[in-house]
Amino acid sequence: MPTPTIKVDAISKSFGAFKVLDGLSMQVMPGEKLALIGPSGSGKTTILRILMTLEKIDGGHIEVDGEQLYHMERNGQLLPANERHLAKMRQKIGMVFQLFNLFPHKCVMDNVTLAPMLTKGVARAAAEKRAMELLDMVGLADKAKAMPAQLSGGQKQRVAIARALALSPKIMLFDEVTSALDPELVEEVLNVMRKLAAETDMTMLLVTHEMGFAHDFADRVLFFDRGRIVEEGKPDEIFRHPKQERTQSFLKKIIAAGHRI
Amino acid sequence: MPTPTIKVDAISKSFGAFKVLDGLSMQVMPGEKLALIGPSGSGKTTILRILMTLEKIDGGHIEVDGEQLYHMERNGQLLPANERHLAKMRQKIGMVFQLFNLFPHKCVMDNVTLAPMLTKGVARAAAEKRAMELLDMVGLADKAKAMPAQLSGGQKQRVAIARALALSPKIMLFDEVTSALDPELVEEVLNVMRKLAAETDMTMLLVTHEMGFAHDFADRVLFFDRGRIVEEGKPDEIFRHPKQERTQSFLKKIIAAGHRI
Amino acid sequence: MDWDWDFVRQIMPVLLQGVKITILATVLGSILAAIVGLGIALARRSSNRLVSLGVGWFAEFIRGTPLLVQLYFIFYVLPDIGILLPPLVAGVIGLGLHYGTYTAEVYRAGIDNVPRGQWEAAKACNLSGRHTWTHIILPQAIPPMIPALANYFIAMFKETPLLSAITVLELMNQAKSVANTYYRYIEPITLVGAFFLVISLCSVMLLRWLEHRYGRIER
Amino acid sequence: ADDSKLEKLKSQGFARLAIANEPPYTAVAADGKVSGAAPDVAREIFKRLGVADVVASISEYGAMIPGLQAGRFDVVTAGLFMKPERCAAVVYSEPVLCDAEALLVKKGNPKGFKSYEDIAKDTSATVGAPGGGTEEKLALNAGVPRDRVIVVPDGQSGLKMVQDGRIDAYSLPVLSINDLLKKASDPNLEVIAPVVGAPVYCDGAAFKKGDEALRDAYDVELAKMKKSGEFAKIIEPYGFSAAAAMSTTREKLCTAK
Amino acid sequence: MTQWPGYFGLILQGALVTIELTLMGSVLALIMAFLAGMGRLSRFFVVRAIATTYIEFFRGTSIFVQLFWAYFVLPFAGLSLTPLQAGVLALGLNVGAYGAEVVRGAILSVGREQYEACTALNLGRWQGMRHVILPQALLVMLPTFGNNAIELLKATSVVSLISLADLTFQAQVVRSQTGSTLTPFLSAMVIYFSLALIISWGVRTLERRMARGLDGVRV
Numbered sequence A, B: 001m002p003t004p005t006i007k008v009d010a011i012s013k014s015f016g017a018f019k020v021l022d023g024l025s026m027q028v029m030p031g032e033k034l035a036l037i038g039p040s041g042s043g044k045t046t047i048l049r050i051l052m053t054l055e056k057i058d059g060g061h062i063e064v065d066g067e068q069l070y071h072m073e074r075n076g077q078l079l080p081a082n083e084r085h086l087a088k089m090r091q092k093i094g095m096v097f098q099l100f101n102l103f104p105h106k107c108v109m110d111n112v113t114l115a116p117m118l119t120k121g122v123a124r125a126a127a128e129k130r131a132m133e134l135l136d137m138v139g140l141a142d143k144a145k146a147m148p149a150q151l152s153g154g155q156k157q158r159v160a161i162a163r164a165l166a167l168s169p170k171i172m173l174f175d176e177v178t179s180a181l182d183p184e185l186v187e188e189v190l191n192v193m194r195k196l197a198a199e200t201d202m203t204m205l206l207v208t209h210e211m212g213f214a215h216d217f218a219d220r221v222l223f224f225d226r227g228r229i230v231e232e233g234k235p236d237e238i239f240r241h242p243k244q245e246r247t248q249s250f251l252k253k254i255i256a257a258g259h260r261i
Numbered sequence C: 001m002d003w004d005w006d007f008v009r010q011i012m013p014v015l016l017q018g019v020k021i022t023i024l025a026t027v028l029g030s031i032l033a034a035i036v037g038l039g040i041a042l043a044r045r046s047s048n049r050l051v052s053l054g055v056g057w058f059a060e061f062i063r064g065t066p067l068l069v070q071l072y073f074i075f076y077v078l079p080d081i082g083i084l085l086p087p088l089v090a091g092v093i094g095l096g097l098h099y100g101t102y103t104a105e106v107y108r109a110g111i112d113n114v115p116r117g118q119w120e121a122a123k124a125c126n127l128s129g130r131h132t133w134t135h136i137i138l139p140q141a142i143p144p145m146i147p148a149l150a151n152y153f154i155a156m157f158k159e160t161p162l163l164s165a166i167t168v169l170e171l172m173n174q175a176k177s178v179a180n181t182y183y184r185y186i187e188p189i190t191l192v193g194a195f196f197l198v199i200s201l202c203s204v205m206l207l208r209w210l211e212h213r214y215g216r217i218e219r
Numbered sequence D: 001a002d003d004s005k006l007e008k009l010k011s012q013g014f015a016r017l018a019i020a021n022e023p024p025y026t027a028v029a030a031d032g033k034v035s036g037a038a039p040d041v042a043r044e045i046f047k048r049l050g051v052a053d054v055v056a057s058i059s060e061y062g063a064m065i066p067g068l069q070a071g072r073f074d075v076v077t078a079g080l081f082m083k084p085e086r087c088a089a090v091v092y093s094e095p096v097l098c099d100a101e102a103l104l105v106k107k108g109n110p111k112g113f114k115s116y117e118d119i120a121k122d123t124s125a126t127v128g129a130p131g132g133g134t135e136e137k138l139a140l141n142a143g144v145p146r147d148r149v150i151v152v153p154d155g156q157s158g159l160k161m162v163q164d165g166r167i168d169a170y171s172l173p174v175l176s177i178n179d180l181l182k183k184a185s186d187p188n189l190e191v192i193a194p195v196v197g198a199p200v201y202c203d204g205a206a207f208k209k210g211d212e213a214l215r216d217a218y219d220v221e222l223a224k225m226k227k228s229g230e231f232a233k234i235i236e237p238y239g240f241s242a243a244a245a246m247s248t249t250r251e252k253l254c255t256a257k
Numbered sequence E: 001m002t003q004w005p006g007y008f009g010l011i012l013q014g015a016l017v018t019i020e021l022t023l024m025g026s027v028l029a030l031i032m033a034f035l036a037g038m039g040r041l042s043r044f045f046v047v048r049a050i051a052t053t054y055i056e057f058f059r060g061t062s063i064f065v066q067l068f069w070a071y072f073v074l075p076f077a078g079l080s081l082t083p084l085q086a087g088v089l090a091l092g093l094n095v096g097a098y099g100a101e102v103v104r105g106a107i108l109s110v111g112r113e114q115y116e117a118c119t120a121l122n123l124g125r126w127q128g129m130r131h132v133i134l135p136q137a138l139l140v141m142l143p144t145f146g147n148n149a150i151e152l153l154k155a156t157s158v159v160s161l162i163s164l165a166d167l168t169f170q171a172q173v174v175r176s177q178t179g180s181t182l183t184p185f186l187s188a189m190v191i192y193f194s195l196a197l198i199i200s201w202g203v204r205t206l207e208r209r210m211a212r213g214l215d216g217v218r219v
């Protein structure tokens, strides 16, 4: 069995007195596409943010690609990671946010080339060549010179995906990337993600309320509730034959609200 | 044939150079439940806001309950309506907003009783009695003393519905009342609206992206595109056998995006 | 007491002399305030509690006491510990320090107003701290600050008459001096008012333009 | 109708005085009580005129004449020396307090000032004086350029500026400077008095134009006090010379060139 | 040798005058701020024009000039004010003009959707203002009003120009009577700062009171 790309081991995380993650463990294998579903507030976003090092953990361990994420080994001892170690580990991980978080003062091209040029010292010409390939892939080659404010939500999100890909991460994290979009614009983003899933062997973690897409896209689905994984399995198992009562009632409500699975 | 409750006659409305409504006409019969669907920016919200007198019209006429909305008859002449006339006409109409728009500094009870007490001079005791009935109806009798910030989105929206009902309008306007809610909370609001549709003979206009709900709820569906009504008919006709190409492509995209109809 | 246009003509050159000093003091004071403000804002973000709290209280103290008294202090008390400043320099330092505590708030708000998502996106792009500041945060934080900074510039301009307390011959002092020489008060003081009004109205227009130009970043 | 002002003061029971924050013309005791040569004389005269009390408020020099003109004060007794321009702006009583000009300099008078002309000649020298005061005008008339005459807000500031070397000399009437120096008791300072070529000046009580009747009544009482010696009794403890005040007249001072 | 206790008493008397000025000035400023701030949002052009003129005039000219006018020029127009009245008038009108912009900004900061909810509930213009908009706007205004009150406190130091025996003025008197510079000015600064702290503490307490249960409203 190959090393898991991500190995989360009994991590916990609280905000003040509120325990968001409670001894959570999970593993993600190389190239796996994972969907994280569950009710609001169950900790789905939090685990992605922890993997992206946007939040600290209170306890437990995380390995990415066989290396400790929040700890460094020095002379056989595990020390808390310093900023240099974190920066090194972050190279393996990219993230796309619900609200895109494009840099509003930079054009599309600069949004995509900024990080490779600054963090990897890629020359401008090379960075722009790669950026054009990526923009082409997300169908926005003609918007390279546009400012983010001139784009629709769906276009912004596709730029955000290109920007994350520009650093060639091994792992991509997607947090409800379509939930801020008009329904008509959702499809164009999902199409890009389908293409990505089909064409690359990146490991992908996806938080979503689009059960239909989660079903088609994921190799495995994790159902979260109150900071724990209540149930996991193949999409068909989870969506058609959920075992846990909590999962059943959640899916029932979602269906009643008019969503297709 | 009875007088239509709402009669919209060739109205037009522009924002700057952009024509949002373009010679739109429609009629709504007493007690009818109408669903307005269509792509983003097609003018659905705008027509509701015009009926609520939140926007002015540039041309055309609107009759509510047989009376002119934006005009007054004086000595056989049609004059632009003054504030007094508008206030009189507004008594017939209530509206529920996408973002609830509760008054955050007043408790639930005060939100509901404020308008009846101020605009109709209802005594506090009577207003509170009626408010309790309404809160009971929307399932929130126990939250009367809560502040809006302490409520979930679905609860807020139900308070907003009770608040609008407190003025006993003949017509209720709903603008995407569930689209700001977490999927799990959508159902509780739709339930209240189903109950309302079943129990009262109010005329109801509903803008929504929840095609499934529109299908079950409406007597008639209007499909908007670019400020015009492209197609209208019974829900089954529109959703199962749309005649216009524009309607077909719109519904296809919505379904592809994972919504059930 | 009647208005005397001949007198106005006669005193105009002297008053203009005062205007020059007033503007000089304002410009130098503003530059200092912009720098001091940034220093305070950064010091208050410092992870060293001693620095952030110390600077914080110092700034609060400066902000809570009148500039007039501070000017007296700088000019008349500091020499006792060997710091002897020329009047204009003392005035500029007083203005710069006092208004620096205000601009510090502007810097702070400007930086805080950059959405958290931008910091996070920068991290997700693996940018270093320095790159995040120079390429992402400051370019977004500074343009919206410009109107607020300009506002303090105007406020400072109107407080320059205080410098007369430390013998700077700015506009108000010139006017008083003229008035005391000829025992006519209405003309010089009214002219000072008119100068202030004209310059403020012009700067209000400039401000509107700045707000329009830099006020918000489209997202 | 001319006496109406005095009648008004009598009936309200007090007169409003503008005084300067400048010992020994004015002194404020630790309990806040105002005394000093100028207000003491005024208090006595008003008492004789039938006005029971005086209410003194300390004012900036620059604010005195406008305050008088605006009807804020009934009289200014603050060491405002009589000079032709001032005589045109207000109406003065007969002379009350007289004093010559002095210069406060560093010990040993390093620049050797004897007169305002000496200051004018030394192109690096600066002199401080109260804004709008007699000294400022004397210095300007002596040819000291505007930018070397520093307007100093008050005596204490002037003293401090000489101590700190900001100005080379500070000019005030002799008695004021002596008082300042006494309080500072700084052995490194020295007073040059009187300034050569500067006239002896006298102040008088200054009234608003139109209040000539009141002024005349004031003069009558003042003259009586001068004659009886009570005047000397009041002002001499403060260091002023009654003889000086009696040796000259308003007319002389107001028409001096 | 110097009778310090007595002179501190004088300084405290000055502090009382400063407090009195600050309180009365704040009341006047508050009234003017609401009148002019809401006036600028009026439907009637004339009301808007008057409010705008007032605001621009008093923000445009310096407080020194306004004080001088109130004290020395108004009497020529037959309106003779005591120094305290003139001080309160100038300070109140001046700070009121700044406050008016705060009131206006706060009213505008209440989201459009709140106005629309009022219309949809058929509340009249004034009813909506009184019951829905102002209560929310008040909370937004409060912190800035606190700052304005501190500005007013500091501005009282300039009334020494019109011979009002406030804190700064008494410090000056004590300085020239005792020959000591450091002690009176340092005491004055400490007193000013304490008063400023009291104001900001008061405002914060009030704010916390009003914000209870109101997480939805921007504070």
Ligand SMILES: Nc1ncnc2c1ncn2[C@@H]1O[C@H](COP(=O)(O)OP(=O)(O)OP(=O)(O)O)[C@@H](O)[C@H]1O
Pocket: A015, A020, A038, A039, A040, A041, A042, A043, A044, A045, A046, A047
């Ligand atoms: N910075 C924070 N401070 C305090 N509480 C927080 C913070 N971030 C998240 N939380 C809380 O942690 C819980 C889990 O949040 P999280 O965002 O992970 O949920 P989620 O599963 O992504 O929900 P959703 O579907 O609504 O996005 C929530 O109750 C949230 O309120």
Ligand SMILES: Nc1ncnc2c1ncn2[C@@H]1O[C@H](COP(=O)(O)OP(=O)(O)OP(=O)(O)O)[C@@H](O)[C@H]1O
Pocket: A182, B015, B016, B020, B038, B039, B040, B041, B042, B043, B044, B045, B046, B047
């Ligand atoms: N106040 C306004 N100023 C300028 N343009 C406006 C304004 N309000 C609406 N519009 C524009 O009018 C068009 C129609 O808007 P409307 O809100 O009616 O659409 P909609 O059908 O409700 O769309 P959605 O489904 O996104 O809510 C849009 O293009 C919108 O940008």
Ligand SMILES: [Mg+2]
Pocket: A044, A045, A046, A176, A207
């Ligand atoms: Mg989330």
Ligand SMILES: [Mg+2]
Pocket: B044, B045, B046, B176, B207
């Ligand atoms: Mg809409």
